[in-house]
Amino acid sequence: MTPTRYLAALAAAASLLFMLGGLRGVKAGPADNDCAVAQTAFGDCTGYIAGVEDKLSPRCCRGLADIRDMAPTFDRRRALCACIHKEMLAAGKVLTRRAATLPARCGVRISFLPTTHDFDCYRIPRAD
Structure with a gap:
């Protein structure tokens, strides 16, 4: 067996063993799922x-309300802020004024929504 074939076979075997044994009983935690849901919900706002x-879409506003409801604790607000911030960075351009006025335009009280590329989720207030 040539070295290239050997490495490919070894990698395939290792992957198979990992999938069969290493992932047994392992599930994505609620934090991972909440992050994905928050990013999807915020994705309806990124075009705006x-x-x-x-125009601001009604789906964006419903998504903001859903995100707010997913964050009853300070730690969850920080975590979801970071998830949304990643989505915002992936979207590219951000009009700060639009991002900052988004909660008011939607009528959703949410204090942990990032508004700029350099937003610091660790500086969000403890109470919402």
Whole structure:
């Protein structure tokens, strides 16, 4: 067996063993699922805050309300803030004014929504 074939076979075997044995009983935690849900919900807002869409969609506002409801504790607010911030960075351009006024325009009280590329989720207030 050539070295290239040997390495490929070894990698395939290791992957198979990992999948069969290493992942047994391992599930994504609620934090991982909440992060994905929050990013998807906020994804309905990214076109608006990037200036691609002129109108704010009702789906964005429903998503903000869902995100707020997913964060009853300070730690959850910080974690979801970080998730949304990653989504915001992935979207690229952010019109700060649109991001900052998003909660008011939607009528959703949410204090942990990132508004800029350099937003620090560790500086969000303890109470919402």
